[in-house]
Structure formats: C-alpha cells, structure tokens
Amino acid sequence: MLSVALGTLRARRVTFVGSFVALALGVALLTVTGLALASSLDAPHRAPERFAAARVVVKGADTLRVATPIGTRTQKLARPRAVPATAVAELRRLGKVTLDRTFAVRAENAPDDLVGHPWPVAAFASYEITSGRAPRTAREVVVTGTWAEPGRTLRTDHGSVTVVGTVADRGFEHAVFYTDARAARLAPRSTLLVVAARPAAVRSALRDVPGVQVLTGDGRRLADPDPDRDREALTALNALFGTAGGVTAFVSVFVVASTFAFAVAQRRREFGLLRTAGATPGQLRRTVLAEALLVGVLASAAGCVLGRYGAPGLARWTVDGGLAPGWFRIRGHAWPYGAAFSAGLLVALLGAAAASWRAGRTAPTEALREADVDDRPMARGRLLCGAGLSLTAAVLLLLDDPGDLLHRKTYVSRPMVLITAVALLAPVLVRPLIRLLTRAPARLPGATGLLVREHAAAGVRRTAAVAAPVLVTVALTGSLLGAVANLNAARAAETRARTTAAFVVTPPDAAGFDGTTLRAVRAVPGAEVSATSASAVYVLEDGVALIRSEARAADPAALAATARLPLASGRVTGLDDGSIIVNEEWERHTVGQRVRVWLGDGTSRTLRVAAVLRTGTGDNGVYVTPANASGAAVDRVDVALRDGADAGAVAAGLRAAVRASGGRVLTADQWVAAAHPQTDRTTRLGLLLVLGIALLYTGISLVNTMVMATADRVRELAALRLAGATRGQVLRLVGTEALAVVAVGTLLGLLVAALELAGMWRALRLLSAPAPVRLPWPAMGAAAGACAILAAAAAVATAWPALRRGAAELAGVRE
Structure with a gap:
C-alpha cells in the first residue's frame, strides 16, 4: 500500500504539491498563533521601581472585599482610600514616616505624562542629583531626564516654577519633584507612605486597620505606577492571540479539508480504473489515507519549522504596533508545535477520508462516468451536515441573547458556523x-x-x-x-x-478640572452647566457575583437640562443623595426598590432606585449624585444655552475659562465624533x-x-x-x-x-x-x-x- 501511495505521489505531483502547500501553511499559522498565545500567558519578573530603596511601604485600601456564601469576592476600588490619620500617627512612633503624593502636572513644551511628587520620596527610587540642587521653596522643582536644564522657567497648571536641579531618568516616569510642603498643598490626600521601621512592627501596628497593605521585598512593586499593567497587558494579549488563533484554526481547517477533498475528487477517473481493475473500496480508502498520511507528516513538519521562524516576526509587529508591551517575546514552549502538528495531520486524514469514502462506494462504470461530469455533486451526509449547521446558525442569530451578540468573541466566532454551512451547501x-x-x-x-x-x-x-x-x-x-x-x-x-448640550468641555488629562476652572466655567453668561465625574459602583448579584458598574456623578437638575437619558422608567430629577439610576442589566431594576451597593471608595450604602435606563449597547451606566462619588475629579462639563444666549459668545467665554487648564471646548457633534x-x-x-x-x-x-x-x-x-x-x-x-x-x-x-x-x-x-x-x-x-x-x-x-x-x-x- 505504501509503494502504491509513493507511486501516486510521483505521478500526480501538482495535486499533492498543492495539498502539501495548503497544509504546511495552515500548520505554520497554527504554530505561530500557538507560540504567541503560549508566550502571552506569563510576564517577566518586574522588580520594584519607585520604592526599590524603601524598607517598608504602606498602601491604603485599594481593593473591595465582600464575603459571600462561596467565598470572598474582590474588585479594585475606583478610588483607593488614604491611610487613616490615626494609623499614620501610630506609625510615626515606630520611625520616620514619609508621605508620598502623586498628581498630574501639565507644562508647556514638556512631556505629556508629567507627574508630581514630594522631593523626599525621590531617595526611595535612588534618584540622585545630576545637576543643580534640591528644591527649597514652593516655586522650585527638580525634574527627571534632560528635557529641562537648571534655570529654566516652566509654566504649569500649578503656576510658574523654576527648575533648580535634574536627576537621571529611571525609565518608568517623567517626574517633577516639589518641596514636601508644596506637594502637600497640591495633593492633600496620600494613599502611600514609607516607614523606617521593622516590617513586623508595622504589621502589628496596622493589624486592626482594614484593607491597608504592608509591602516589603518584591511586594513593593504594587506601589509602583500602574502595578497591574503587566497583568492587564497579558489579558489583552491573551484575548487577542486567542481570537487570532481561533480564526486561524477555523480558516486552516476549512481550507485544508477543502483542498484535500478536492485533491481526492480530482482522481475520480483514476479510482474508476482501479475499481474496474478489481480494487476493492477498502483498498482505495487505505491508499488515499496512506497518501494523506505521507503528505500530512511532511507538510505538518514543514509547517512547524515555518511557524518557528515566523512567530518572532509576529511578536515584533505587535510590539511595534503598540498591541504588546516592549518586553513581549516568543518563548520556547513545546506544546504549540505538538498541537499544530497533530491538528494538521488529523485534518489531512479526515479531509482525505471524507472524500475517499464516496469514491470507495462508487461502482466502476459510475466512477468513470462521474469523472467527466459532476451529475451528483452533493453527498447525502454533506447535505445533512450543511442543513444542520444552517439551522444552528439560524438559531444563534434569532434566539441567542442580544447582549451576547455584541461581544467581540461572539461576533468574531459566530460567522464561522454560517460560513461552514454555506461551504457545505456550495x-x-x-x-x-x-x-x-x-x-x-x-x-x-x-x-x-x-x-x-x-x-x-x-x-x-x-x-x-x-x-x-x-x-x-x-x-x-x-x-x-x-x-x-x-x-x-x-x-x-x-x-x-443622549446629548442635548450645545458644547462639551473636556480636560487635557485624567486629573480633571480644578475648582477654579469650574467656577470660571459656571460664571460664563448664558451657560447652563452640568459638571460630571467618572466613578464606579459595585453590587452583589445573585448573592455571589460582585459586579462593577461604571458610574457618573451629576447634579440631577443640571443633568436633566443637558442630557436626554434613555429612560425605561422613572425620572432623572428623582435622583438624590439617597438614590441611584441603574440600567436594565441590574438584577434589581424596579423604581422604588432598594439595593445595597458599594461606592467607588468602598463605602457601603443602600440606595433607592430612582430611574432605570434601557440596556442599549452597554454604555448606559449608572448615575449617582456627587455626594456618592466623593473625591472623583470632574472630567466632563456639558453646557446648554440659556434662553436668548448667543452660541458664539458662550463658546468664546468657555474657551477663556479653560485656557489656563488646557481644556478643550467642543460642539456636541465634535464631542460625539471624538468620544x-x-x-x-x-x-x-x-x-x-x-x-x-x-x-x-x-x-x-x-x-x-x-x-x-x-x-x-x-x-x-x-x-x-x-x-x-x-x-x-x-x-x-x-x-x-x-x-x-x-x-x-x-x-x-x-x-x-x-x-x-x-x-x-x-x-x-x-x-x-x-x-x-x-x-x-x-x-x-x-x-x-x-x-x-x-x-x-x-x-x-x-x-x-x-x-x-x-x-x-x-x-x-x-x-
């Protein structure tokens, strides 16, 4: 049987080269995406950065923990809590306490991601003066890197300052260091501090303070800016390569099976002659399977080699495109090779076997006749499979949960069912x-x-x-x-x-607008102003699932004047400090019901449902009053025109009001396009x-x-x-x-x-x-x-x- 298969491979080189190419490329793609997926499952070890030289770092509560019948459920707080003042006083008895403060800084002709810190914390990242000296007054700063020299005056959103010193750039931030007193005025709230004491003593002093973390060793990394960025990057990469791998697997299997089936179908005349010469259906099938095995082994092996050399190129492309962090590399995992090789060989055998089954069942004279004209192109099994998949696709389209249909995994994977069905019925x-x-x-x-x-x-x-x-x-x-x-x-x-405002004013960064800017905006003649803040609300559903919902804090009357919310029931003006506006996805979404929630800082409240929004595409979140989003920065200001107000004059007044803070004034259409x-x-x-x-x-x-x-x-x-x-x-x-x-x-x-x-x-x-x-x-x-x-x-x-x-x-x- 093997000699016959080898002879056939030599005689029909074009057919088998085509099958080889299709399978090799398919296996190569499976190998590439498999290696990328495997490499996205773990990140390299990252050492502490900002507090590498600190002995003990204390971090305020940043995680909400809720006990349920099946264990404790956790969510990251939208607004981490500061370390309580009583706890800070207790720690000062153990040793020197240095409060860290982090706040955004905007300056002309400077990096866009400037952050401010008090100068005393610079020592914990091993910053050392490279030129100039440390700041001594409120108008003096030290900066990282070489973008500003000592003696330069910076115009910032916190006033003009003079650069009196520089430190070497550590690669993880562009920092501006103020005096400790000035930083405390700019950012009164501190969620991190460093204690010069033994870790055991610090833990003992804080044992009765809920949620506070004592960080030592590698744990100090959790105090760095965006400590979860590696985990979040891995999650995004895993989803990306998982989706790419799923689509690649489908396309590869689809094309390889189709190619092998076509290669076998091309040989109907040959099969007819063999049947006429006395070959049994079983012999034909074994011959075809032997040929597929030879081609499958060689092509799958070649595909694994191609994938090995192609995977690093994919990794470089994702890094250069900003889809992956700079540390992402293809690592030496073995299972993608085995999975791709096995999948290729299996698809080759199944594709050839399915096509050869009909050839084996065909009578000799009938096979010779079908070699010229496809008078019966559709086998009964293929027709049944195609009809079954068509019915499945119809059920998914018509009966599936509408909300699920809008998720990326659903709208990426669902077309594959219908594509396969149409291909089978082609x-x-x-x-x-x-x-x-x-x-x-x-x-x-x-x-x-x-x-x-x-x-x-x-x-x-x-x-x-x-x-x-x-x-x-x-x-x-x-x-x-x-x-x-x-x-x-x-x-x-x-x-x-939803937007009925004439203008939307947005800040230049996540720090939001300060009180001075908001007062200037509200003072613009003819402007009806609704300032809103981004926050979050947490709710326990079914008694076991802790769900986070994005929330906006707004004044109800101003919100009603500048927005038209898609209400299913209730009234926007019914919102107050003891109530909440939810959407139809919530378990409890009847006006008047009371629901227990946790606010963005983890505070537990029981609020009354004032109104219910329609589900929509998922952007209809939750609304609360500013009292239930304490500390959230205003990141959007909707402005409607009062009766008789001139739109041009209002726009000019708004631009003047936000010019110092760097805010932008957009028309409603411009904001929709930007958002x-x-x-x-x-x-x-x-x-x-x-x-x-x-x-x-x-x-x-x-x-x-x-x-x-x-x-x-x-x-x-x-x-x-x-x-x-x-x-x-x-x-x-x-x-x-x-x-x-x-x-x-x-x-x-x-x-x-x-x-x-x-x-x-x-x-x-x-x-x-x-x-x-x-x-x-x-x-x-x-x-x-x-x-x-x-x-x-x-x-x-x-x-x-x-x-x-x-x-x-x-x-x-x-x-």
Missing part, C-alpha cells in the same frame, strides 16, 4: 449562481460566455473548491469589519441622542492582525487551489485547441472562468456577511439601540478584487506553459 448553490451570473455573457457574440457557463456548471466540485477560499475571505471581511462599524454607529447614535471614533488604533490593529493572518492564508490557498484545478484540465484545454481555438482564446477562457468562480464565492460571502449583520441589527433593535445595517463595501470590494486578480493570474500562469506545446501533444498527455 455544490447545490454553485450551478444556479453560475447560470445567473453568465446568463448575459452567454448571449454575447462568441463562445467564451457559453463555454464559461457550461464548464463551471459541469465541474461543480472544482467550482465549489475554488470558490471556498473566496467565500471565507469575503465573509470574514464583511462580518468582522461590518460588526465593528455597526457597533460604532449604534454607540455614536446613542451618545448623540466614539470609527475604530481606535488598537482595535484597528487587532482586527488587522486577525483578518490579515486569515486573509493572507486564504489568498495563498486560492492560488494553490486554482493551480491544482487548472493543471488538472490539460486534456480539456487540448480538446479546445484541437477544435480550433487559439492559444489566446483558451487563455481568455481560463481567466474569465476564474473570474466567474470568484464572483460565485463573492456572492456566497456577501450572503454570509449580510445575514450576520442582519442578526446584529436585530440584536441592536431589541436592545433599543437601532442602527442601519452597514456593509463594509470598500473592504469587501478590495478583498473580492484581490481574489479575482490572484485567481485569474494563477489560472493563466498555470495554463500558459501547457499551451506552449502543440495541440496534438497536449491531447497525448497522460494524467
């Missing part, structure tokens, strides 16, 4: 689509249109196999990009409908990664399948030449037929994308966030155009060398 759909597309060309003078129609309709398996990569390409492009575009449109429409851009850079690059890997593979597979299909038609091309067709006419016929097949795949992909986006449209309507269905026509057109160029070029390039021989010589070519 042989039934191909013939009517071909006849529809070629009806007009077939009536034109000349035989090209008629021949294209008859050739494509007669070779249904070949047409379906070539159309499959096009189907995947167009369907994925339309579904993924269309889903993001429709969600963006729905969210922008929601925001626009909800079409697609942010990270999302765009993530989609490019997911789609790019899949579409690159399907493009190569399209060329590969087209080469296999065209090389198998040497006798057919010879018959045309013997009938009097010129070499140019045959090449035009081959190219036109390739374009017709691409058009079939494009229509099938368009059908999948339209159905998927129709399901999203339905979900948005159910969530009270309707938006018109938007198909990404430019992207889909570009994908289809690229497929057309690749398919036509591959078909013509494959046919050209064969046509250089004479017609009689072509007719004598043996398969």
Whole structure:
C-alpha cells in the first residue's frame, strides 16, 4: 500500500504539491498563533521601581472585599482610600514616616505624562542629583531626564516654577519633584507612605486597620505606577492571540479539508480504473489515507519549522504596533508545535477520508462516468451536515441573547458556523449562481460566455473548491469589519441622542478640572452647566457575583437640562443623595426598590432606585449624585444655552475659562465624533492582525487551489485547441472562468456577511439601540478584487506553459 501511495505521489505531483502547500501553511499559522498565545500567558519578573530603596511601604485600601456564601469576592476600588490619620500617627512612633503624593502636572513644551511628587520620596527610587540642587521653596522643582536644564522657567497648571536641579531618568516616569510642603498643598490626600521601621512592627501596628497593605521585598512593586499593567497587558494579549488563533484554526481547517477533498475528487477517473481493475473500496480508502498520511507528516513538519521562524516576526509587529508591551517575546514552549502538528495531520486524514469514502462506494462504470461530469455533486451526509449547521446558525442569530451578540468573541466566532454551512451547501448553490451570473455573457457574440457557463456548471466540485477560499475571505471581511462599524454607529447614535448640550468641555488629562476652572466655567453668561465625574459602583448579584458598574456623578437638575437619558422608567430629577439610576442589566431594576451597593471608595450604602435606563449597547451606566462619588475629579462639563444666549459668545467665554487648564471646548457633534471614533488604533490593529493572518492564508490557498484545478484540465484545454481555438482564446477562457468562480464565492460571502449583520441589527433593535445595517463595501470590494486578480493570474500562469506545446501533444498527455 505504501509503494502504491509513493507511486501516486510521483505521478500526480501538482495535486499533492498543492495539498502539501495548503497544509504546511495552515500548520505554520497554527504554530505561530500557538507560540504567541503560549508566550502571552506569563510576564517577566518586574522588580520594584519607585520604592526599590524603601524598607517598608504602606498602601491604603485599594481593593473591595465582600464575603459571600462561596467565598470572598474582590474588585479594585475606583478610588483607593488614604491611610487613616490615626494609623499614620501610630506609625510615626515606630520611625520616620514619609508621605508620598502623586498628581498630574501639565507644562508647556514638556512631556505629556508629567507627574508630581514630594522631593523626599525621590531617595526611595535612588534618584540622585545630576545637576543643580534640591528644591527649597514652593516655586522650585527638580525634574527627571534632560528635557529641562537648571534655570529654566516652566509654566504649569500649578503656576510658574523654576527648575533648580535634574536627576537621571529611571525609565518608568517623567517626574517633577516639589518641596514636601508644596506637594502637600497640591495633593492633600496620600494613599502611600514609607516607614523606617521593622516590617513586623508595622504589621502589628496596622493589624486592626482594614484593607491597608504592608509591602516589603518584591511586594513593593504594587506601589509602583500602574502595578497591574503587566497583568492587564497579558489579558489583552491573551484575548487577542486567542481570537487570532481561533480564526486561524477555523480558516486552516476549512481550507485544508477543502483542498484535500478536492485533491481526492480530482482522481475520480483514476479510482474508476482501479475499481474496474478489481480494487476493492477498502483498498482505495487505505491508499488515499496512506497518501494523506505521507503528505500530512511532511507538510505538518514543514509547517512547524515555518511557524518557528515566523512567530518572532509576529511578536515584533505587535510590539511595534503598540498591541504588546516592549518586553513581549516568543518563548520556547513545546506544546504549540505538538498541537499544530497533530491538528494538521488529523485534518489531512479526515479531509482525505471524507472524500475517499464516496469514491470507495462508487461502482466502476459510475466512477468513470462521474469523472467527466459532476451529475451528483452533493453527498447525502454533506447535505445533512450543511442543513444542520444552517439551522444552528439560524438559531444563534434569532434566539441567542442580544447582549451576547455584541461581544467581540461572539461576533468574531459566530460567522464561522454560517460560513461552514454555506461551504457545505456550495455544490447545490454553485450551478444556479453560475447560470445567473453568465446568463448575459452567454448571449454575447462568441463562445467564451457559453463555454464559461457550461464548464463551471459541469465541474461543480472544482467550482465549489475554488470558490471556498473566496467565500471565507469575503465573509470574514464583511462580518468582522461590518460588526465593528455597526457597533460604532449604534454607540455614536446613542451618545448623540443622549446629548442635548450645545458644547462639551473636556480636560487635557485624567486629573480633571480644578475648582477654579469650574467656577470660571459656571460664571460664563448664558451657560447652563452640568459638571460630571467618572466613578464606579459595585453590587452583589445573585448573592455571589460582585459586579462593577461604571458610574457618573451629576447634579440631577443640571443633568436633566443637558442630557436626554434613555429612560425605561422613572425620572432623572428623582435622583438624590439617597438614590441611584441603574440600567436594565441590574438584577434589581424596579423604581422604588432598594439595593445595597458599594461606592467607588468602598463605602457601603443602600440606595433607592430612582430611574432605570434601557440596556442599549452597554454604555448606559449608572448615575449617582456627587455626594456618592466623593473625591472623583470632574472630567466632563456639558453646557446648554440659556434662553436668548448667543452660541458664539458662550463658546468664546468657555474657551477663556479653560485656557489656563488646557481644556478643550467642543460642539456636541465634535464631542460625539471624538468620544466614539470609527475604530481606535488598537482595535484597528487587532482586527488587522486577525483578518490579515486569515486573509493572507486564504489568498495563498486560492492560488494553490486554482493551480491544482487548472493543471488538472490539460486534456480539456487540448480538446479546445484541437477544435480550433487559439492559444489566446483558451487563455481568455481560463481567466474569465476564474473570474466567474470568484464572483460565485463573492456572492456566497456577501450572503454570509449580510445575514450576520442582519442578526446584529436585530440584536441592536431589541436592545433599543437601532442602527442601519452597514456593509463594509470598500473592504469587501478590495478583498473580492484581490481574489479575482490572484485567481485569474494563477489560472493563466498555470495554463500558459501547457499551451506552449502543440495541440496534438497536449491531447497525448497522460494524467
């Protein structure tokens, strides 16, 4: 059996090279994404930075802990608590206490991410003066790096200061150090402090203070800026590579199975001759499986090698694009190789076995007849599978939870079911689509249109196999990009409908507006001002799940004057210090009900539900009064016009009021566009990664399948030449037929994308966030155009060398 398989591999080199290429590339992609995913599961060890030289660091409570019947549930607090003053007094008895204060600093011609600290804490990061001296007065500062020299005057949002010294940049922050007294006035609240005492004594002194953390050793890293950035980066990377891996696995399995099935289907004449010569169905199947095993082992091994060299390039691209932190590297994990090799071999065997089963069941004379015309292109098992998957896709579109349909994992994975269903049913759909597309060309003078129609309709398996990569390409492009575009449109429409203000004023950074700026804004003649702050509210649902909801703190009357909230029940003006506005996703969402919540600083409150918002696309959060968001900085000011007020005069007054703080004054439409851009850079690059890997593979597979299909038609091309067709006419016929097949795949992909986006449209309507269905026509057109160029070029390039021989010589070519 092995010798027969080897002989067949030599005799049908083009067919098996095509199968080898498809499988090797598929395994390579699986290896690349597997290695990237494995490397995103752990981060390198990071040592303490800001407090590396401190002995003991005390951090105020920054985690909410709630006891439940199944254990303690935790969430990060939106506003960490300061270390209690009584605890600080107790610590001072143990040793010197140095309070840390961190606040944003904005300065002209300076880095955008400046942070202020008191000078005494500089010693704990081992900062040493490199030029100048330490600050002594409130108007003197020391800066990190070389962007400012001693003697330079800086105009900041906290007043003008003079740089009197510099320290070496440590790489983790751009700091401005003030005197201790000045820093205390700028940031009265401190959540970190350093104690010059034994750790055991500090823990003993704080044992009765809930939530306070005593950090020593590597634990001091938790006091660094954004200590969870590595974990958050890993979570984002894991989700990105998981999504890319899932799409890659689907596309790889889909294309490889299709290619192997087509390779076996090409050999119907050969199988018929073997059956006529006495071969049993079992012998045919064992031969095909032996061939698939040989190709599968070699191609899977080659794919693992290719993936090993391709994975570092993917890692560099994600780092350069800002999708991954600078430390991300591909590490030496073994399991991705084993998983990719096994998957490739399994898919090769399954793809060949499924196609060979029908060949083994076909009678000898019937096999010879089917070798010329696909008169029964659809096997019963394939029809049942296609129908079953179509029903599954319909159920997912119509009966699934509308909220789930808007999640990225759902709208990325769900199209795969429908794509597979349409691909399985493609042989039934191909013939009517071909006849529809070629009806007009077939009536034109000349035989090209008629021949294209008859050739494509007669070779249904070949047409379906070539159309499959096009189907995947167009369907994925339309579904993924269309889903993001429709969600963006729905969210922008929601925001626009909620905003009735004429202007929205935003601060330059997360520090928000100070009291002086807010008073100046409120003093602008003709302006109705609603200043709101970002916070969070936590609720225990089902008694076991601690859920965080984003919240905004607002004055109810001002909010009602500048916003039109999507209320399901209740009134905005019913909000007060003892109540809350929730949305329909909350477990308790009936007006008048009382619900226990934890505020952004962890304070427990029982509040009455004053109003309920519709679910929408997920941006309808929670509203509380400023009293229930203590300390939250104002990060947005909505401004409506009073009766008779001039919009231009109000806008000029607002710009003057926020000029010193660096705030921006936007019209409502400008703010909606800025708050909800079409697609942010990270999302765009993530989609490019997911789609790019899949579409690159399907493009190569399209060329590969087209080469296999065209090389198998040497006798057919010879018959045309013997009938009097010129070499140019045959090449035009081959190219036109390739374009017709691409058009079939494009229509099938368009059908999948339209159905998927129709399901999203339905979900948005159910969530009270309707938006018109938007198909990404430019992207889909570009994908289809690229497929057309690749398919036509591959078909013509494959046919050209064969046509250089004479017609009689072509007719004598043996398969």
